Amino acid sequence: MRIAASIVVMAFVGLLPFALDSYWVFTLSEVMIYAIATIGLDIVFGRAGQLSLAQASFFGLGAYLAALTTTLPAGLQFLLVVATAMIAGAVVAIPTLRLSGLRLALVTLLFGELFIWALDHLGSLTGGTQGLVVPALAIGDSNSQDPTYGYMLVLFFAVAATLTAVQISRTQFGRRLLAVRDSEVAARSVGIGLVRTKVAAFMLSAIFAGVAGWLYAHVVGFVAPPTFDLFPSVYFLIAVILGGAGRVAGSWLGAAYIVLIPQAFSIIGQSNLFPILGGGVLILVALLLPGGLMDGATRTAGWIRARYAAMRQMSSNRRPA
Amino acid sequence: MPAVLAVGSLGNTLQVILGGLATGGLYAVLLLGVIVVFQVSKNVNFAYGELGVIGAFVGYVLYSTLHWPTPLALALGVAAAVVLAAVTDLTLIRRIPDRQGFDLVVTLGALLLLTAGTDVVFGSADRQYLNLFSDKARIVGGVYINAGDLLSLGLGLVALVGGHLIVNETGLGVSLRASAEDPAIARSMGIDVLSLRTAVWAASGLLAAVASMVIASRLVLDARYMTPVIINVFIAGMLGGLDRYWPPMLAAFGVGLYNSLAGYIFGSDASTPALFILVLAVLIIAPKRFLEERHEARA
Amino acid sequence: MTQARLTVEDLTVRYGALQAVRDISATFQPDSIVGLIGPNGAGKTTLLNALSGFTDITSGRVRLGERDITRLSGQARVALGIVRSFQTVRLLEDESVFLNVALGCERNPQPTVVEQIFSLPRQWRARRRDLAATYQILDTLGLSEFAGRAVAELPYATRRLVELARILVVHPEVVLLDEPAAGSDRAERDLMGRTLRQLHAREPFTMIVVEHDVDVVRKLCSYAIALDSGAMIASGEPDVVLENDRVQEAYFGVGHRA
Incomplete structure (x- = not known):
């Protein structure tokens, strides 16, 4: 049943680009790219509870690597992005291991500031504030900036990222992450290595963001610093919290929100209103629905099921307990 | 000639130090x-600087657009920030769920909301703010002394000493610490913890507005000018530890001075990496005890 | 069967000027159940912390068998089979009972993170092994029906059992329990005592229990150690220790919580 449903969904998703016009195909690719990076942040923040404000920097790292290594074959680029992101994740994680809460958030924010500073000041390499145009990546007889091909390329990685995140939930590593978030004392008492777990979480999260950035550069064809500064990092945070920490479907929902809603605002010509809504939504969800929309949906479904069961119980013959 | 040059560079250096301490005063x-x-609510408000921006903007609109008397306009600007800070506590902070990082998330949301809101309401153009003495200067012994710098430094010293007296020497300070240590005990001592908290938040709005107005007079007024400033302030707090008093307050002056000197020596572009290096150095060198946030008491 | 004997020699733990534990020497026989008694502040929890690696030892030694574990981290001691509970329940409140108990499988040899993420063969075997262990201990403790429930929804006594299940899911060598019945009523205390005895009878391990309830100590423990102001004031058969004058004075004189 589940397998059949998955096949239907995959077929639908795979055929979508042939049914939509290229603008929407491109937008869906963007949603998937942001979903990959959001799933990454969900690992380090949603599951391991480490508030990182550097996710957009890892995203940017992948994007700029793509822009600077266009002459390399795609496979080599990918490996380079993964390796660099892993190192970058470790570099951010290791000095911050003794920190939590505000201090962690601040230091990761500083890493982000430093990244933007470096982009601005290495103008000859990065194009400074002007940004860089990224030539399309050739795929077979087409390229990554063809909406349909770009979509397929991104879809492949988005599915892989989703499966990875689901698999993590099924492992002891996934349980370690939750233990580090909820109770370091409990984690230590069962013998979990806090340091190794946190570093692994940061590295994984950076890899997801780096790969997403790499795809972004090749699909969008242009990179510039504002896409990777503090505000996008906060948007990734919004995506995780809105969808629901620790839930893969939540990350997708969150990514759809941070890509589609700004589009909607710009269609009605009010793009500067999006950050206001973004801030408001972040506050409301954090205060009223700390488990995020997915958690809210699960609870509602559970409530409906319970009501339904109670009604059936009442209408059927009463049996002694 | 070399002697003059030496005096000149000494003068420059002194001037840089004065400027750094002035900035540090505002940080303080x-x-x-x-x-x-x-100390009273165990929260940090990421939107803190933005409260000051709004106070500064309200003052600006009142004196420059509506032509109200400047002192009244500025006072109302401060009042606006005070009210907004109190409202932040009442509507948001009291409802934060008990989940790691959510206080930061909520105030990050407030930062986004208020920054974008300020952008929309006041427009995104840079504005020249009131001078607040920064146009008055005198050269003393080769050092160019700006009255605005003296004002900043003075405010900083007042905050340093006044804050010490209030936090450590008065009954109010005792109530603050009692509420911070154990709200239940504080309540049993007859302290209205929640009202006290809101009052403290309101006071923080006042400080934010005053500092933001002075900073606007030194820079320009737009929706985001306080963001880098507030990051430096948080860094000073992080370096000194927010549950202490003297170390972070002195760190505020230190960060101001450090930034100013780094800018003087390596060029103004260097302040971001310079600060970063400072923070990393402290993180690596500082003893474990210094960095630990209060741990769960009984395992 | 537990092989190794846990011994402490001249153990001292100092926090600043305070000597929380002073010069304690004791031997915990394999598979014995040892009660730690004493008034509040006597150093019982500190002793458990020192045994489990949750606090630094100022001087003295801790050995497991022939091995000196004084300087081993808590994590390394868990790997040797020394596991503990806490005075207040430490669980992942929003997560399921199943997940909380499975967490204890950390002590089984786990494949690398890469193997886990890519679900390589070693991960399949580890997962099968851990699921089986988790379901088994849930069944033993009568928790199966709660497996999918969030811990926060359960009554206190049940959460205590979940914590116990997390400790016992992989067979331990030494179990350190800090007031396992704290906050429970009479009936729940008796039940906890009986459960502990049954579990111990089934698959023995060395058990060191901090317990205030004299009846529980008498019924459960084969040996008792009384502490006062960080020092050991008596040890031996529970009945003998409880009748000791100094214990009577230090413990009951201060007024004991029933």
């Missing part, structure tokens, strides 16, 4: 608000 004013809020 802002940090005092961060510290008292943290």
Whole structure:
């Protein structure tokens, strides 16, 4: 049943680009790219509870690597992005291991500031504030900036990222992450290595963001610093919290929100209103629905099921307990 | 000639130091608000600087567009920030769920909301703010002394000493610390913990607004000018530890001075990496005890 | 069967000027159940912390068998089979009972993170092994029906059992329990005592229990150690220790919580 449903969904998703016009195909690719990076942040923040404000920097790292290594074959680029992101994740994680809460958030924010500073000041390499145009990546007889091909390329990685995140939930590593978030004392008492777990979480999260950035550069064809500064990092945070920490479907929902809603605002010509809504939504969800929309949906479904069961119980013959 | 040059460079150096301490003074004013809020409610408000921006903007609109008397306009600007800070506590902070990082998330949301809101309401153009003495200067012994710098430094010293007296020497300070240590005990002592908290938040709004107005007079007024400033203030707080008093307050002056000297020596572009290096150095060198946030008491 | 004997020699733990534990020497026989008694502040929890690696030892030694574990981290001691509970329940409140108990499988040899993420063969075997262990201990403790429920929804006594299940899911060598019945009523205390005895009878391990309830100590423990102001004031058969004058004075004189 589940397998059949998955096949239907995959077929639908795979055929979508042939049914939509290229603008929407491109937008869906963007949603998937942001979903990959959001799933990454969900690992380090949603599951391991480490508030990182550097996710957009890892995203940017992948994007700029793509822009600077266009002459390399795609496979080599990918490996380079993964390796660099892993190192970058470790570099951010290791000095911050003794920190939590505000201090962690601040230091990761500083890493982000430093990244933007470096982009601005290495103008000859990065194009400074002007940004860089990224030539399309050739795929077979087409390229990554063809909406349909770009979509397929991104879809492949988005599915892989989703499966990875689901698999993590099924492992002891996934349980370690939750233990580090909820109770370091409990984690230590069962013998979990806090340091190794946190570093692994940061590295994984950076890899997801780096790969997403790499795809972004090749699909969008242009990179510039504002896409990777503090505000996008906060948007990734919004995506995780809105969808629901620790839930893969939540990350997708969150990514759809941070890509589609700004589009909607710009269609009605009010793009500067999006950050206001973004801030408001972040506050409301954090205060009223700390488990995020997915958690809210699960609870509602559970409530409906319970009501339904109670009604059936009442209408059927009463049996002694 | 070499002698003159030497005097000139000494003068320059002194001037840079004065400028750094002046900036540090403003950081100290802002940090005092961060510290008292943290001590009473264990929260940090990412939107803190934005409260000041709004205060500064309200003052600006009143004196420059509506032509109200400047002192009244500025006073109302400060009042606006005070009210907004109190409202932040009442509507948001009291409802934060008990989940790691959610206080930061909520105030990050407030930062986004208020920054974008300020952008929309006041427009995104840079504005020249009131001078607040920064146009008055005198050269003393080769050092160019700006009255605005003296004002900043003075405010910083007032915050440093006044804050110490209030936090450590008065009954109010005792109530603050009692509420911070154990709200239940504080309540049993007859302290209205929630009202006290809101009052402290309101006071932090006052500090934010005053500092933001002075900073606007030194820079320009737009929706985001306080963001880098507030990051430096948080860094000073992080370096000193928000549950202490003297170390973070002195760190505020230190960060101001450090930034100013780094800018003087390596060029103004260097302040971001310079600060970063400072923070990393402290993180690596500082003893474990210094960095640990209060741990769960009984395992 | 537990092989190794846990011994402490001249153990001292100092926090600043305070000597929380002073010069304690004791031997915990394999598979014995040892009660730690004493008034509040006597150093019982500190002793458990020192045994489990949750606090630094100022001087003295801790050995497991022939091995000196004084300087081993808590994590390394868990790997040797020394596991503990806490005075207040430490669980992942929002997560399921199943997940909380499975967490204890950390002590089984786990494949690398890469193997886990890519679900390589070693991960399949580890997962099968851990699921089986988790379901088994849930069944033993009568928790199966709660497996999918969030811990926060359960009554206190049940959460205590979940914590116990997390400790016992992989067979331990030494179990350190800090007031396992704290906050429970009479009936729940008796039940906890009986459960502990049954579990111990089934698959023995060395058990060191901090317990205030004299009846529980008498019924459960084969040996008792009384502490006062960080020092050991008596040890031996529970009945003998409880009748000791100094214990009577230090413990009951201060007023004991029933």
